[in-house]
Structure formats: C-alpha cells, structure tokens
Amino acid sequence: MTAARLRLWWQETHSPQIELCRHFCGQFFESEFVARPGQLKLLFGGMLSVLASLSVPFLQAYYGKYLFLKALDNPEPFRLAVIADVLFLISLSMLAIGLVTTLLWQSLFPDRRDYLALASLPLRAQQIFRAKFTALLGFIILVTLAIVVPAAFGMPWMMQPVRGTLHYAVFGATGWQSIGILTSCFAAGIFMFFVLVALQGILLNVLPLRLSTRLSFWLQASLLILFLAAFPLVVAIPRITYSMNLRPDWAIWAPPLWFLGLDQIIAGSSDPFAARLARGALAGLASSALAAIVAYWWSYVGHRVRVLETPDASRRREPSAYSEWTFGLAPRAIGVFAFVAKTLGRSPRHRLILTVFAGFAVALSVNTLANAFLNGFNFQTGRLSKITILLAAQLALSLFTLCGLQYLYRLPVEPRSNWIFRVYEPGHTPMLLAGVEASLLYGGVAPVALLNLLVSTFLLGIAPAAVLALLTTPPALLLMEGLQFTSYKIPFTSLYLPARRMITETIIKYVVGIVLYISLLSALLSWCAQDITRWLPATALMLIAYIRLRIARLDIQRVARLEFEELPEVMVQTLALERD
C-alpha cells in the first residue's frame, strides 16, 4: 500500500473501535498548555532531534570504551562492562517508560470528561475501555520500541569482539545479544507500564473518589520526582562494573536485575542465578499484565458509575485564614497574589510541572551525591565537601523552583478571562506586579529557604545551618529580581506559545545557569562559609546588590505596561503594499 493510499484509508471513517482509538491516541498529543493544535507534536519532534544529536557523542564515547577493553588481554573487564551496560539499558528503558506513564497518569483510565463527551454517542462502555487500553498500550509499545531498538542493535555492534582474538573466542557472535537486549529492555519497559496502570487502577477502585483523586496527584508527583532523581543513579551504572560480579540475595527483589537475568539467558548463559532471575522476570511480567487487565476490568464494572454519581467535588469548605493574609500589601496586589495562590493550588497540571522542576533539582542533588560517593567521599568525615554539596543542593532547589514558577506563570489558565486584569490595569501596573513579586517571594524564595534551613540544621547543627541560609537566600533573591526584570505579566493570563523558542536555546540557557548558579556559586559560597570575615561581607554585598536591583526594577515598572499576549509571529512579510 502506498503512502498516499494509506493516508486516504486513514482519512476514511472506520469502525467505532478504530475511531475511538484514533481519538484517544490524539489526546496524548493534546494539552491545554499549547495555543494551537499540533504544537505539542512540534515540541516532541524538537526534543527527539536534540536526543538524536546527543546520541552521536554518546556512541563515540562507547565505541572508544569498547575499543580499549577489546585491546586488553584479560576478558573479564570486557564481560563486566557488557553486563553493566545492559543493566544500564534495561534500567533506562524502565525509567523512560515509567516517566512517560507517569506523565500520562490522568489518561491511563477513561475519566469523567471521556464519559460525558461520549455519553450521547451510540457506544458501549466496553468499547470505550477497550479502545482506551489499546491506544495506551499501542502508544507505550511504540515509545518503548523507539527507545530500545537503536540500543539493541547499536550496543552489540560496538561490543562485538574482533574476529580471531581471545574475546571472540570467549563471547562469539552478537546476534543473540541483540535479541537478548531487545527482549529484556522491551519486557522491562512494558512491565513498568503494567505496574503503574495496576497501581492507578487499584487506587481508583479501592478508595473513595475524592480521596483517590487527591492521593493520585501526590502519588504521581512522588513517582515523577523518584524517576527524575533515579536518572543520575541509572547513568552511574556503567561506572560500577566492579559490582557486576556480586550476586546479592536481594537481587531477586530488584526488577531491573530480573530482566538482566533474562538477557543473560537469551544470550546463551547457563548460570543458575541468571535463570532464577529470568524466571522472576517472566513471572513479574505476567503478574503485572494480569493486574493491569484486572484493574481495567474492575474499573469497567464500577468506576464509570462512581465518577458520574459522586457528588460534585468542587463544593468547598469555608476558606482558611491563609487567603486573608495581607503581608502589608495593597488590595490590588493582594488580588493578584490570591489569584496566583489559588490557581497554583487548584490546577493539578501546574503543580505537576512545578513538581517536574523540583524533580530536576532533586536529580541534580542526587547526581552530586552519587559523584561524590563514586569518588570515595565519606559523608561523616568530609565536612567541607559536605557544605559544598549542601550549598549546591540548596542553590539547585532555589534555581529550579524559581525558574519553574516563572515558567508556570507563562502557562495560561482560561486566557480569555484575562479581560478583568486588562480592564483594571491602567494606572495600577506597579501594584499588580507587586502581587507577582509577593507570590515569588512567599511561594518560591521563603519555602526553599525554610526547607534548606531545616535540612542543614538536621545535618550540621543550627549555627552552620544559619550561615548557609544567610549565604543562599540572597542569591535566590537576586535570581528572583533577575527573572522579574524581563517579565511584565500577571501569571496565567498571557497566551503562551510553546516551541516558539528553539529547544536547544532553552537547554543551553539552563546548562549555563546550572554551571554559573550552582557549580561556581556553590564553590565560592563554600569558601565564604569557612570564616565570618568572608561570609558576612559576602552576604551584605549580595543584599545590597539585591536592593539596588529591586529599586531599578520598580523604576522601570512605573512606566511599563502589562503584557497579555506574546508578540504575533509574522508568517509572511506583506511589505504593506495594499491600498488603504
């Protein structure tokens, strides 16, 4: 069938099952955060191209590593490196699928919107459930294959021993190695998907709807942070080749090791330990698939009725006193501050994105810790390094929280309702922006400073913790000022166009930010923290810089106008030739 005929076939109307699958598949690429349909596809396309270009230096590094290992007389380092790399691929596959499934958390089961939108159509609930599961499984299989296939064929090719050498005699051909990696990585990814579907299904069906909705968000946020934080640990696996000879008892409880056993058995190993692990992999895969199917069937039986018949959850109690806090602000600033707080508090998607940023901060801290431990650092004795690590972690948290908030503020919430701000803006811009400043201060800088203080007190004691807090809070305030300098927007009111900026540009900005704000500044502040004659002037200098920057910003804001729309992109330059 040619591409044109395939396209024509796709454009035809098909059976309800196929049409529903098409509908649900399309939903995976939809988001309220994008201004135009198709932008998310563009964003995914950009991310894929960045990943593809990053894979070139990655492959080069691996090729060099195996070239070196092949040249050794002893085949053992080569064997251990292969095992470590396969374990890395299996863990990466599980992590990636876990991350994708967690991001699709709300779409794992048909929800209230699906039931209501499809209610008037001649469809059975059974068809909706079947189509949703098929679309979801198909999407996950495609993502898994996209991750696994290049690695399954690329890695064995690089590991291939040179014909006629000792390595070739020991390891032989690589065909089964490819099949082993492909099968084990694919099975590991699908296992992770089934486990998360089952988990969500149990949560939806066992708990009361309101409680399960609330818990579901926290579970999703925790999983997201967990997966992001696990990333540096997974990346560190190839560096612990020396552990690959160990056969700990707990291995039977570690799913990535089950699938490593499966890979070894497919690749031709007759090791009984590997066979035991492989049996664990098969049992795990079968039981997780069964659990996911049962969860879906269970939902089909009762979830629809529960979702549609549970009384409206939007009815709220008397608001708590927090909304009446004024922080000495004028009514207009309180208006904006309360609007921001309520929007963040009530939009699960916005909170989730903030969680992603927090997850990046945790991942960065875990990475620093992992590197320190791999380089032989002892947390009990290395006090100075401990301070550097703590400072880096605190700065990472403030950087990602503030940047996360700033990014979130650009995402619109009912942008057409922003007329209320536009109508009352003239003459009051600085007061409205004071509300935005308060939201960054009380929602970003203050909680991070408090959390840092608590963690540092626990690890170092109160006095050193106070010094660290004094050193890390002014940079956060300076960062907050810097972010406000370029933004004259009321959060959530402007139309954001994702993919307008090149993703490479964003990545470069973040890398530069991480190097300057976290790596360099933590080293500098660590030096300052050693002596009062250093940290006191450093803190005073940073506070003076913050105050001066704030005064300059307020001066600019006095004559600024709020922005409610991104500048329109000029598609075609008309040269203004038409007549008036």
Next chain:
Amino acid sequence: MLEVRRLVKRYNRIPVVAGVDFTIQRGEILGYLGPNGAGKSTTVKMLIGLVQPTSGEILFDGRSVRDDWPGFLSRIGYVPEEAQLYTHLSGREYLQLTGRLRGMQRAVLERRIDSMLQLLGLSEDRHTLISSYSKGMRQKILLASALLHDPEFLILDEPFSGLDVNMSIVLRTLIHTLAAQGKMIFYSSHVLEVVEKVCTSVVILRKGVTVAHDKITRLRGLLAQESLEGVFAQLTEQENPQRVVDDILEVMRS
C-alpha cells in the same frame, strides 16, 4: 454624559467600526443593536479599553477619557457578552478578585459581597467553584461584579443571558431604578423584545455605521412599524427568513 464621536476601528485596514456617534445622558438607557458583525462588540471593547480605537473620541462629562483612563474605568461597571470567568475560583473568590483589582478596601468589599450573593440567591454556592455554576449563576456573578463598586456608567452586553424569569424581572427593574437614580446605561443586545421594554432610545448599527439613533417610539413612527423588530429588519436589510429556512431544509435532505 458619555459622548462617542466618530469612533473608528480598522483591523488590517478593514473598517469594523466606521465612524460611530452617540451620546448617553444621565438617567438614559441606550440600546445598542445590530446584526452579527455590525461592530457592536468592537464598540464595547473600545469603551472599556480592551481595543484601541483607530480614530475618534470618547468623552465623559465633557473630558476625553484618555486624559484620565484609570479614573474613567473606576466609574464603569461591565457585564461582558460571554461569561469569561476564572472557573477555578469560587463565586465569592471571583468577586474578591474584582473588588481588590478595583482597590476596594476589605471591610467594604466583604460586606458588599456577602449581601450581593445573598440577594442574588448565590449565598449557598458562594464557596462552590464557578466551573460547576450554571449559565445563569455565572451571569449573576458577572452582574454582581459589575455592581459591587456602585458605578456611574454601566455597560451591559446581553445581561439577561441565562437568567430565569424571576431574576430577569429583578434585573429589568434594577436597570430602570439605576437609570432613575441618574446612572447611564449602555445596553447591547440581540433580543429586541427586551430592548423595547428596557431602553429609552436605541442606536442601530449596520456594517460598522450608525443607521439610526433615536427614541424607540419615534423610530417606530418614522418607519411606520409596529415593533422595534420591524424597524430593525427594515434598517439592517435582513434577508427573507423563510428563504433561509427553505435552504437549510434542502441541505438536510441532500
């Protein structure tokens, strides 16, 4: 008095409003009518500052509103045509937001919100999110928001949309009472029967141009029509409705 002089708005050099003039005296209720695309919404958006006029002037008590735009806005109350509200807020929270954005002090604001919600029958649902509100409840929130600060000039764009019969009677009486107290009311609508009952005079637009601006009774007499609907149909050159119906039926059967 509000005076609009030669108001023009062009988008990409295409005129949407092409020179509209009208005045509203204190105590007057002016109906603003026109078929779809005549420029009614654009005029309203220019009056509240959401859209900048290409040319023309808006005078309030003889002074250009441009001289003190925030001062002008603080004296108007606006009910938009579509209920564009932040649905993740409760009705009470939305009124708090609009009151605060107008700079109202907390004590006054809270007292007025509570009384207004009570009077509009929304007291029970004051903490319910607007996303769960019916169309009529959302309209009541918009009305409350427009009235909270006791404005001198009310801009109402289809204010009866979604309201039940009882509430419609209350609103109609309220509009008359506010006008009797000397407030100016600009009333834009498609529902001619209501305009005929509520307004003292009307402006009729066609393709961005004023085709009539007078008392309703006078227009009826001049054009020898029994109702405002007849006046409207004659001035806006409406297509024969039966012919359109026949065409629709033909499409349904094709």
